[in-house]
Amino acid sequence: MPSLTLVSFDACPFVQRAAILLQEQGRDYDIVYIDLRDKPDWFLAISPNGKVPVLKIDDTPIFESAVILEYLDETAEHGRLLPEDPLERARQRMWISYISNIMSKAWNLQATGDEATARLLAGEIRGHFEELAGQLPDHGPFWGGEAYTMVDAAIAPILQRLTWAEGLEPSLGLFEGMPRIAAWRDALLVRPSTTAAIVPDLEQRSGRMLHQIGSWVARGFAG
Ligand SMILES: N[C@@H](CCC(=O)N[C@@H](CS)C(=O)NCC(=O)O)C(=O)O
Known part of the structure; x- marks a missing residue:
């Protein structure tokens, strides 16, 4: 399984969506907090809109909370939330x-x-x-x-x-x-x-x- 790192701002409800799903799935993940008033260069390089959440899958970043939710669901080993139909x-x-x-x-x-x-x-x-x-x-x-x-x-x-x-x-x-x-x-x-x-x-x-x-x-x- 690839490693998952959630790039977060601690008060962000969009990040929380992804964290909720990670918790529901019981997956291991790391979380890295950034200061949105002082965005680090490495963050701006992986987040074209300058927004959190970003989920890094090994070294590949994906952004937009709804997209992250779908990625996590599609790669779940069991208990997928989105229906088949x-x-x-x-x-x-x-x-x-x-x-x-x-x-x-x-x-x-x-x-x-x-x-x-x-x-x-x-x-x-x-x-x-x-x-x-x-x-x-x-x-x-x-x-x-x-x-x-x-x-x-x-x-x-x-x-x-x-x-x-x-x-x-x-x-x-x-x-x-x-x-x-x-x-x-x-x-x-x-x-x-x-x-x-x-x-x-x-x-x-x-x-x-x-x-x-x-x-x-x-x-x-x-x-
Ligand atoms: N459509 C985005 C919205 C994310 C968003 O608005 N994040 C806010 C924090 S809650 C942000 O990073 N704002 C920084 C900025 O706009 O400079 C998503 O669903 O992921």
Whole structure:
């Protein structure tokens, strides 16, 4: 088996997706953290967009979290998450792409210093949640019912960060009246792959960092 090295920024939810899948698969991997404010030359040489995650397979880098997820799934020895049926595979890819678009809104919601913008984004994210809730099966907490899927790995980091944001500013009401999304979130947040894929004090560190950049959501952070 080739060696796997995940190039990471510790607070990045896109990196976390890849780390979650590596944890689900029980694979050995190394992790290398970089400072995105001071990107090393070796990183810029393997990441044309200057973004993490990059996964190095021996010496070959691949970038884009959704591509990394697929590579890891296709090379898994057992327990592949993407289904065999092409239509079902396409449907999971489609929703992963939809979720990727929510990630930038989730970041803007956390980072903006403007209350009106935060509330607007919270409303838009609730709209996306309604769309996703309409896709979830009636039974079982995950996208595949009882079965954990690639869509679950892809969304867990956002549900985690939005839960932290809601903890800082409960009036956002992101999960209010959304029992199906809340149950999905609850199942994903306690899943060992989700918790093992981040540094242990990330919630505190994120709150502090958001507070320092003037985030409205984190304006009262006192940690
Ligand atoms: N579409 C990319 C997005 C990755 C991304 O936005 N990463 C952020 C950190 S969370 C980054 O590296 N930003 C550095 C920059 O834009 O300079 C993916 O899915 O991998």
